[in-house]
Amino acid sequence: MDDHEQGQQATIAFLKSRLGDAIDEIRTHISVILLAPDRVWKLKRAVALPYVDLTEAGTRVALCERELRLNRETAPSLYRRVLRVTRGPHGLELDGNGEPIDAVVEMARFPAEDLxxxxxxxxxxxxxxxxxxxxxxxxxxxxxxxxxxxxxxxxxxxxxxxxxxxxxxxxxxxxxxxxxxxxxxxxxxxxxxxxxxxxxxxxxxxxxxxxxxxxxxxxxxxxxxxxxxxxxxxxxxxxxxxxxxxxxxxxxxxxxxxxxxxxxxxxxxxxxxxxxxxxxxxxxxxxxxxxxxxxxxxxxxxxxxxxxxxxxxxxLLQPGVPMLVAIGGLSGSGKSTVATALAPHVGSRPGARVIGTDRMRKAMFGVAPETRLPAEAYARRVTDEVYAGLARRAAAILNGGWSVIVEGTFLSANERARVQSAATAAGAAFVGLWLDVDPGALRRRVAQRRGDVSDADLSVLEAQLGVDLDAISWVRIDASGSEEDVIRRARDALSRPGPGGA
CATH class of the missing domain: 3.90.1200.10 (Aminoglycoside phosphotransferase (APH), C-terminal lobe)
Structure with missing residues (x-):
């Protein structure tokens, strides 16, 4: 502890005396934090470090004011005020008329378990x-x-x-x-x-x-x-x-x-x-x-x-090879679940960008993901626009050097070919996964949905079950079992070449 910090000890003792007996103290590289049951006082330490010099009282006071101003933008009710420590004729005071020798930022106290x-x-x-x-x-x-x-x-x-x-x-x-x-x-x-x-x-x-x-x-x-x-x-x-x-x-x-x-x-x-x-x-x-x-x-x-x-x-500097993974299947087949599970393990950390047609469609109409759209939002023209946009976005991400997972029903061969072409044009690896689920299981899953991003109900599913899917060249995965088994099969499919693979 150098002379500047030694000289600050009287200020710390004064602040503790004003807060009472039940005080916890934490020291960081630039702060002394005094925690009372109902409030926190944060004092700048009088230290000189390679990146900041806090040995001058004026600097410490100014930084307390700046800290309050900045943090009120993100936590207005957590940050209360700045109190100046002043030296008067009878000793140290808070916000007195004497010379400012230090300052504290006052915050509300929250439980440590809420960090x-x-x-x-x-x-x-x-x-x-x-x-x-x-x-x-x-x-x-x-x-x-x-x-x-x-x-x-x-x-x-x-x-x-x-x-x-x-x-x-x-x-x-x-x-x-x-x-x-x-x-x-x-x-x-x-x-x-x-x-x-x-x-x-x-x-x-x-x-x-x-x-x-x-x-x-x-x-x-x-x-x-x-x-x-x-x-x-x-x-x-x-x-x-x-x-x-x-x-x-x-x-x-x-x-x-x-x-x-x-x-x-x-x-x-x-x-x-x-x-x-x-x-x-x-x-x-x-x-x-x-x-x-x-x-x-x-x-x-x-x-x-x-x-x-x-x-x-x-x-973290290890280069990742960009790839596109497409996940298709009827409503209720678990596409979003599989995409979310695969994404952290595809490409560079922290993993692939995931784009789903349901979220894209909601964004196109300017509504929150959980907001239900009217039937006209699912017209053929709109759906074509969604899948064309999906391919464009995937191509842009790949060309930017990042991996992407796209998920949607992909009911038509044209939709499947378009997204695969985006990978080919970018020179990226491609894996297409198709999730197969028994119709009865699909009906049960869709009927049980609550607060889902997808708007598909049983009537939509029945329409999908009647669609001629044409030949599916993507890797077909049995997605009728447990979530863990389905995810394991999907991961295995990414690790080996095969139909629909790179």
């Missing part, structure tokens, strides 16, 4: 909660004004250079060879994407984002996923490509062995933010985030954690 890192660790991060979180982040990003940036790549280059310096500073504990190998591969991946990053900057993809969006900075507040603790000490660091902002959370989910949740988060986010044809940079973004965690862990004397993060950073 998303705890929720994830305790297997409470459901698919429904993940989808709500994705919508929260997409809404946040969608409301941010774009930062016009004609050289957006320089922002990531600066982060990569900072990583490299920090990693080399910990080469003894991390292994010099491992650090050298990662840095060389990261620079190579960056050079391959540099022009693309600049194009995204010009298109408005750079925003003043969260900056530190991992599971520990998300909580359930008033029943809703809530983003808090935005990066406040450096606006340049927090001004990033929105996919780089999201990448921290995707990396965090993946390293916690939650690939299904990471893929679901990405897909529900992309349902709201039109970045699905621009995913090629995502593995590099995730890798840089993991490298940051590697040198931060090393600086905290956590060598095993640091090495694991560095290994993950390297693994």
């Amino acid at each position: 998303f890192d705890r929720i994830a660790a305790e297997s409470r991060l459901t698919g429904e909660l993940t989808a709500r979180l994705a919508e929260t982040i997409a809404r946040f990003h969608g409301e941010l004004p774009p930062v016009q940036d004609r050289a957006a790549s320089r922002r990531l280059a600066a982060a990569i250079e900072g990583d490299e310096r920090a990693l080399r500073g910990h080469a003894r504990s991390l292994g010099a060879a491992a650090v050298d190998d990662y840095c060389a591969r990261c620079r190579e991946a960056f050079r391959a994407l540099e022009d693309r990053l600049d194009a995204r900057g010009r298109s408005g993809a750079v925003v003043l984002g969260h900056g530190d969006l991992h599971l520990g900075n998300i909580c359930l507040w008033e029943g809703a996923p809530t983003l808090f603790d935005r990066l406040e000490f450096d606006e340049e660091l927090a001004t990033v490509d929105r996919l780089y902002d999201l990448a921290f959370l995707l990396m965090d989910l993946g390293r916690r062995s939650l690939p299904e949740r990471a893929n679901l988060l990405l897909n529900r986010y992309l349902d709201r933010i039109d970045d699905e044809a621009e995913l090629a940079a995502l593995p590099l973004f995730m890798s840089v985030r993991a490298a940051i965690r590697a040198h931060v862990s090393a600086s905290q004397s956590k060598p095993h954690e640091a090495s694991a993060f560095l290994a993950l950073a390297g693994d």
